[in-house]
Amino acid sequence: MKNLDICLLLDFYGDLLSDTARENITLYYNEDLSLAEIAETAGITRQGVRDSIKRAEEQLIKFEEKLGLAKRFTSMQDGIQEIKIMLEDIKHDIPEHSSRVEKIISKADEILLLNRE
Amino acid sequence: MKNLDICLLLDFYGDLLSDTARENITLYYNEDLSLAEIAETAGITRQGVRDSIKRAEEQLIKFEEKLGLAKRFTSMQDGIQEIKIMLEDIKHDIPEHSSRVEKIISKADEILLLNRE
Numbered sequence: 290m291k292n293l294d295i296c297l298l299l300d301f302y303g304d305l306l307s308d309t310a311r312e313n314i315t316l317y318y319n320e321d322l323s324l325a326e327i328a329e330t331a332g333i334t335r336q337g338v339r340d341s342i343k344r345a346e347e348q349l350i351k352f353e354e355k356l357g358l359a360k361r362f363t364s365m366q367d368g369i370q371e372i373k374i375m376l377e378d379i380k381h382d383i384p385e386h387s388s389r390v391e392k393i394i395s396k397a398d399e400i401l402l403l404n405r406e
Numbered sequence: 407m408k409n410l411d412i413c414l415l416l417d418f419y420g421d422l423l424s425d426t427a428r429e430n431i432t433l434y435y436n437e438d439l440s441l442a443e444i445a446e447t448a449g450i451t452r453q454g455v456r457d458s459i460k461r462a463e464e465q466l467i468k469f470e471e472k473l474g475l476a477k478r479f480t481s482m483q484d485g486i487q488e489i490k491i492m493l494e495d496i497k498h499d500i501p502e503h504s505s506r507v508e509k510i511i512s513k514a515d516e517i518l519l520l521n522r523e
Contacts, residue, residue: 304472355421358475361520365482368517372489375510383503386496393492400485403478 298349301359305352306345313338314345366401373397415466418476422469427462434459483518490514 296318303311313331316322317338324342328335353359373394380390413435420428430448433439434455441459445452470476490511497507 301475302473305469352422356419358418358479362475362479362482364520365479365517368513368520369486372510372513372517375506375513379503379506379510383500386500389492389496393489393496396485396489396492400482400489403481403485 295346295349297359297363298353301362302349302352302356306348310341310345310348313341314349317342369397369400412463412466414476414480415470418479419466419469419473423462423465427458427465430455430458431462431466486514486517 295314299311299314299318303315306314309331313327316327316330317324322330324335324338327338331338333341376390376394376397380387380394383390412431416428416431416435420432423431426448430444433444433447434441439447441452441455445455448455450458493507493511493514497504497511500507
């Protein structure tokens with residue numbers, strides 16, 4: 290689990306959390322609010338927020354342990370990056386066909402963007 | 407949801423189902439057993455099995471509605487297939503570089519296999 294950070298897991302499995310839990314952990318990780326700031330908005334104690342985030346993290350990690358979809362995605366993404374590098378090399382070495390190779394590189398970029406919707 | 411079949415969703419989210427629900431729906435969809443056969447093994451009625459599978463299907467569809475990961479994967483996979491076709495064309499048209507292009511095609515195949523683990 291060390292290689293996949295909570296932000297990624299939140300992107301993947303956040304919608305399986307309860308509304309409150311998702312809200313707190315999103316404010317903390319994606320909006321970079323402090324525990325104190327979240328506590329004030331949510332009207333609970335700082336410790337309450339900390340516990341809620343901790344529980345949400347544990348749930349996200351458990352979802353990934355069960356499903357492994359973030360890891361699958363990351364591996365696919367890494368593979369597509371490798372393909373891009375190989376294509377850039379070919380584009381460089383065979384300039385007369387660079388526009389065709391360029392089209393495939395654009396397609397690869399499109400696929401990488403799917404991962405960020 | 408019409409384009410993504412239950413088998414795919416079972417592959418993605420099956421491990422979020424209860425053990426019994428996953429067992430019944432897997433026997434039905436992946437092992438192609440009949441309701442009667444599953445009922446006999448599970449020691450419950452045919453109607454009980456039918457209800458259990460129906461509930462599991464609904465849960466799987468709900469997971470996909472929330473997370474949309476099967477759709478994301480399928481789109482990535484389609485994109486990689488398109489890249490493969492474009493590469494095959496280039497390989498055909500530029501035979502003097504076919505071995506280099508072949509390497510990228512193999513890499514694309516590797517990525518497609520990640521989706522089936």
